[in-house]
Amino acid sequence: MIAEPTFFDVNLAIDIVLLVMLLVVAGAIVRTRSLLTAIILFGIYSLVSAVWLVVMDAPDVAFTEAVVGAGISTIVLLGAILLTRGEAERGDWRRLIAPALVCVTVGGVLIYAATGLPALGDASSPVNAYVGRAYLEAAPNDIGVPNTVTAVLASYRGFDTFGEVVVIFAAGVGVALMLGFGPRASLAPPPQVMGDHHVVLRVAAKLLIPLIALYALYVQFHGDLGAGGGFQAGVIMAAAVILHALVFGLRETMAAVTPKVARSVASLGVLLYAGVGVVCMMNGGLFLDYDYLFPPHIEKEIPGWLLGGPESAHHWGQHFGIMLIELGVLLTVAATMVTIFYGFAGRSVDDAQREAKR
Amino acid sequence: MADVLAWIGGGFVVVGVALSVLGAVGVLRFPDVYTRIHAASITDTGGASLVLLGLCLISGFSLITLKLALIWAFVMLTAPVAANALANAAFGSGHKPRIGAFQIVRTDERRKTPRGTDAT
Amino acid sequence: MTFFLSHFNYFAVAVLMMAGLFIVFSSGNLIKRTIGLAIFQTATGLFYISLGKVTGGTAPIVVEPGSAEARELASRLDPAYLAQHGVDGVVYSNPLPSVLILTAIVVGVATLAVGLAIAVRIREAYGSVEADEIEVLSRVESTQPGPRA
Amino acid sequence: MLLAAGAAGLLAAMAMMIVRAIMGPSHYDRILAVNSFGTKTVLLLALVGFLFGRPAFLDIAIVYALINFVTTIALMKFFRYRSLAQPLATRADEEARHG
Numbered sequence: 001m002i003a004e005p006t007f008f009d010v011n012l013a014i015d016i017v018l019l020v021m022l023l024v025v026a027g028a029i030v031r032t033r034s035l036l037t038a039i040i041l042f043g044i045y046s047l048v049s050a051v052w053l054v055v056m057d058a059p060d061v062a063f064t065e066a067v068v069g070a071g072i073s074t075i076v077l078l079g080a081i082l083l084t085r086g087e088a089e090r091g092d093w094r095r096l097i098a099p100a101l102v103c104v105t106v107g108g109v110l111i112y113a114a115t116g117l118p119a120l121g122d123a124s125s126p127v128n129a130y131v132g133r134a135y136l137e138a139a140p141n142d143i144g145v146p147n148t149v150t151a152v153l154a155s156y157r158g159f160d161t162f163g164e165v166v167v168i169f170a171a172g173v174g175v176a177l178m179l180g181f182g183p184r185a186s187l188a189p190p191p192q193v194m195g196d197h198h199v200v201l202r203v204a205a206k207l208l209i210p211l212i213a214l215y216a217l218y219v220q221f222h223g224d225l226g227a228g229g230g231f232q233a234g235v236i237m238a239a240a241v242i243l244h245a246l247v248f249g250l251r252e253t254m255a256a257v258t259p260k261v262a263r264s265v266a267s268l269g270v271l272l273y274a275g276v277g278v279v280c281m282m283n284g285g286l287f288l289d290y291d292y293l294f295p296p297h298i299e300k301e302i303p304g305w306l307l308g309g310p311e312s313a314h315h316w317g318q319h320f321g322i323m324l325i326e327l328g329v330l331l332t333v334a335a336t337m338v339t340i341f342y343g344f345a346g347r348s349v350d351d352a353q354r355e356a357k358r
Numbered sequence: 359m360a361d362v363l364a365w366i367g368g369g370f371v372v373v374g375v376a377l378s379v380l381g382a383v384g385v386l387r388f389p390d391v392y393t394r395i396h397a398a399s400i401t402d403t404g405g406a407s408l409v410l411l412g413l414c415l416i417s418g419f420s421l422i423t424l425k426l427a428l429i430w431a432f433v434m435l436t437a438p439v440a441a442n443a444l445a446n447a448a449f450g451s452g453h454k455p456r457i458g459a460f461q462i463v464r465t466d467e468r469r470k471t472p473r474g475t476d477a478t
Numbered sequence: 479m480t481f482f483l484s485h486f487n488y489f490a491v492a493v494l495m496m497a498g499l500f501i502v503f504s505s506g507n508l509i510k511r512t513i514g515l516a517i518f519q520t521a522t523g524l525f526y527i528s529l530g531k532v533t534g535g536t537a538p539i540v541v542e543p544g545s546a547e548a549r550e551l552a553s554r555l556d557p558a559y560l561a562q563h564g565v566d567g568v569v570y571s572n573p574l575p576s577v578l579i580l581t582a583i584v585v586g587v588a589t590l591a592v593g594l595a596i597a598v599r600i601r602e603a604y605g606s607v608e609a610d611e612i613e614v615l616s617r618v619e620s621t622q623p624g625p626r627a
Numbered sequence: 628m629l630l631a632a633g634a635a636g637l638l639a640a641m642a643m644m645i646v647r648a649i650m651g652p653s654h655y656d657r658i659l660a661v662n663s664f665g666t667k668t669v670l671l672l673a674l675v676g677f678l679f680g681r682p683a684f685l686d687i688a689i690v691y692a693l694i695n696f697v698t699t700i701a702l703m704k705f706f707r708y709r710s711l712a713q714p715l716a717t718r719a720d721e722e723a724r725h726g
Contacts, residue, residue, distance in 0.1 A: 057571035080594035088507035099503030114488035121533030132572030171588035249714025368629030375636035382640035436696035
């Protein structure tokens with residue numbers, strides 16, 4: 001392999017084509033005044049960047065971007081547009097001069113700074129030669145999990161990830177406090193929809209919803225071995241619930257997954273994550289130090305074949321610690337996304353008027 | 359043998375991609391929503407089937423074949439349903455086709471709208 | 479030309495960031511602004527991932543050493559390059575940027591939702607999501623003390 | 628070689644879909660473009676996995692095929708009914724309403 005990329009390197013060629021697509025789509029988002037068009041284009045932007053992430057060897061991130069960018073954020077944006085309006089005002093062009101000047105200047109500085117960065121794919125750059133390589137070399141021995149991203153995410157940087165989960169939980173609480181937990185006004189009957197009948201859609205959705213939920217579980221438990229993990233699985237699980245609400249109506253969904261269940265599960269996930277950390281501390285380790293998840297006298301009793309051969313027995317704590325905290329992540333992320341969706345989809349313009357009267 | 363299969367698989371992939379490209383040209387050039395849906399949905403499912411079949415031939419029989427079959431099943435399940443729902447929604451919201459001798463029949467009054475007038 | 483191609487990722491990221499920033503600055507509409515912020519955030523992610531890419535590398539999911547897949551991946555690379563940068567006979571890209579950006583994306587959509595919820599409440603209070611109109615309305619309100627009509 | 632040609636063709640088709648999504652003219656054209664773009668993305672991901680020698684990443688293609696559907700339905704429902712909360716009617720519902 002050549003150290004310096006040439007244009008005929010397939011990898012680089014796909015990379016550049018995708019980046020040009022991203023630039024074109026971003027330009028179109030800047031230009032359009034219709035927010036709906038902007039949202040659709042943002043969906044395409046996410047899809048393109050997710051393919052780009054696969055090309056750049058980051059399948060875990062691509063997974064997340066695919067589900068979050070193209071799925072959840074489109075739906076959340078649509079929910080927000082429903083409660084506001086679909087068009088942005090046309091600004092006076094003279095007011096665009098100052099922002100344009102700022103952006104061109106800052107962009108010029110950034111591009112100038114970028115010329116000093118190591119070339120794309122430089123294996124000897126400080127980022128790749130030290131810390132990244134150290135993780136790759138140490139993880140199979142320390143953690144015993146093939147997916148290094150999961151190993152770093154859940155074990156080495158477990159405390160950081162705990163913070164992220166708490167932030168997601170807090171964001172869900174914030175949205176629920178601002179928009180409510182679901183429909184408080186009585187939902188109006190379906191609008192007059194002459195000529196529409198969605199039998200095909202309903203049947204297909206009935207087939208797909210359990211498959212999506214099942215696939216989320218696969219992603220969850222396959223996260224040690226391949227791309228995947230709690231964050232991705234949580235969002236996929238939420239997508240299954242959202243699809244149910246889209247096709248069968250929010251009221252039906254709320255009967256199945258009540259807002260109360262959603263918010264309890266969200267807190268339960270954070271609690272599970274923190275609980276694993278506290279158990280490790282009680283057994284004499286540090287917070288989230290999974291090697292101390294089981295006290296030594298219990299660990300001695302665990303048969304080695306449970307995890308494929310006696311040589312992997314000393315990874316018992318790590319395996320179970322990662323599995324438990326990923327489960328916590330799954331619960332929190334899925335329940336938070338569902339709560340956020342309930343908040344946006346369940347609110348109607350009437351709610352605001354009723355609140356104003358109170 | 360495996361080599362021959364790989365070449366045949368590659369051939370399938372190229373034909374499937376060519377179908378997708380043709381569909382994309384159709385989406386660009388056709389005059390209204392319905393003809394575009396037509397172009398996109400047929401070539402998408404057809405192209406996807408050929409590409410995935412080709413990849414199956416290349417990979418040989420393994421877990422990957424199962425995953426390819428799953429992708430095929432999902433594409434075959436979702437793409438036509440989405441196209442159907444889209445055409446249904448476009449029709450319901452009063453988009454009128456621009457070509458062909460269509461008569462718009464609405465289920466509410468079963469009235470017939472003369473060709474070329476707005477259905478809304 | 480080689481220099482331009484090998485730094486194209488960073489240039490593209492800079493332009494994307496500025497596109498996001500321009501939307502935030504120039505558009506008065508709060509929802510469009512949140513979309514701009516989301517683009518800015520994605521651009522940051524692209525930058526991190528670009529830095530972590532290693533030429534000839536594969537995704538940081540460890541292939542079993544000596545397996546058919548590992549041999550296939552190794553056969554694509556120059557042996558000297560492989561010996562210098564490989565781990566157990568395979569060159570991997572950097573896992574650390576993936577970890578940082580993966581969580582950032584999910585946190586990003588949660589905070590996006592918070593931003594949009596604030597926009598919705600502003601719209602309910604003032605009847606508009608355009609920053610200019612809100613400013614005018616809030617100025618009118620502050621000169622008229624008492625409960626909002 | 629054939630796979631690389633396939634990837635190039637798919638990228639070209641995706642570019643055309645982007646043009647349609649930007650041009651519109653109606654929002655249904657844009658939804659169609661996104662949906663078709665998603666299907667092409669699924670194929671490209673599968674191809675890229677084989678091209679780079681890690682076909683295990685087909686998982687991502689599967690998830691795309693599923694999520695793409697959810698997004699399309701959400702967009703369609705938004706434009707047709709201006710609501711995310713209403714159930715989609717069946718023929719039976721409709722006939723019950725109209726007698």
